[in-house]
Amino acid sequence: AQKITQTQPGMFVQEKEAVTLDCTYDTSDPSYGLFWYKQPSSGEMIFLIYQGSYDQQNATEGRYSLNFQKARKSANLVISASQLGDSAMYFCAMREETFQGAQKLVFGQGTRLTINP
Amino acid sequence: KAGVTQTPRYLIKTRGQQVTLSCSPISGHRSVSWYQQTPGQGLQFLFEYFSETQRNKGNFPGRFSGRQFSNSRSEMNVSTLELGDSALYLCASSLHQDSPLHFGNGTRLTVT
Numbered sequence: 001a002q003k004i005t006q007t008q009p010g011m012f013v014q015e016k017e018a019v020t021l022d023c024t025y026d027t028s029d030p031s032y033g034l035f036w037y038k039q040p041s042s043g044e045m046i047f048l049i050y051q052g053s054y055d056q057q058n059a060t061e062g063r064y065s066l067n068f069q070k071a072r073k074s075a076n077l078v079i080s081a082s083q084l085g086d087s088a089m090y091f092c093a094m095r096e097e098t099f100q101g102a103q104k105l106v107f108g109q110g111t112r113l114t115i116n117p
Numbered sequence: 118k119a120g121v122t123q124t125p126r127y128l129i130k131t132r133g134q135q136v137t138l139s140c141s142p143i144s145g146h147r148s149v150s151w152y153q154q155t156p157g158q159g160l161q162f163l164f165e166y167f168s169e170t171q172r173n174k175g176n177f178p179g180r181f182s183g184r185q186f187s188n189s190r191s192e193m194n195v196s197t198l199e200l201g202d203s204a205l206y207l208c209a210s211s212l213h214q215d216s217p218l219h220f221g222n223g224t225r226l227t228v229t
């Protein structure tokens with residue numbers, strides 16, 4: 001079974017600093033996808049970034065980048081120049097391979113990020 | 118393009134009642150999946166539908182059911198509600214297998 005581990009329950013960072021949120025995963029599938037989502041206190045899950053297991057380069061989306069280390073089975077999210085609006089819960093997730101191409105995500109427990117002014 | 122729309126946003130029900138939640142996916146998305154989020158268990162997969170067929174189901178009792186209509190809209194139903202069913206229920210849609218899931222704002226269900 002696939003598993004996602006986020007070891008940081010909470011993080012506090014000063015505004016404008018860079019922050020790294022840790023994520024390790026466990027899977028025996030050769031093909032998989034890794035996602036990061038942001039969940040503000042309002043509840044919606046906002047897609048941030050995606051990394052495929054066969055992608056040669058680390059994914060980037062604006063201020064977000066994913067530090068993908070396949071051998072270590074880690075997919076850390078890096079947020080550059082943090083802003084007050086980045087305060088939220090962040091979830092790492094893996095797409096579980098199922099038959100017929102069914103979509104199923106396995107989520108980590110999340111990291112609550114607080115940006116201090 | 119409109120995002121994933123879930124209705125209602127909030128719901129309060131009594132134990133033993135049943136509830137139906139609705140989800141309209143992003144236009145063109147044919148895969149719709151449902152997740153339950155609780156403080157204790159985190160985010161857990163309920164089920165996924167594609168072209169009106171359930172493709173995958175999580176580890177939930179039979180009281181939890183769903184369906185998808187020909188326009189890709191989906192509903193989930195929970196019968197004989199229990200206190201432990203209180204949660205945020207999130208719906209997500211995706212375009213194809215390799216595309217990200219886009220979530221709605223969720224329906225917060227409280228069972229008293």
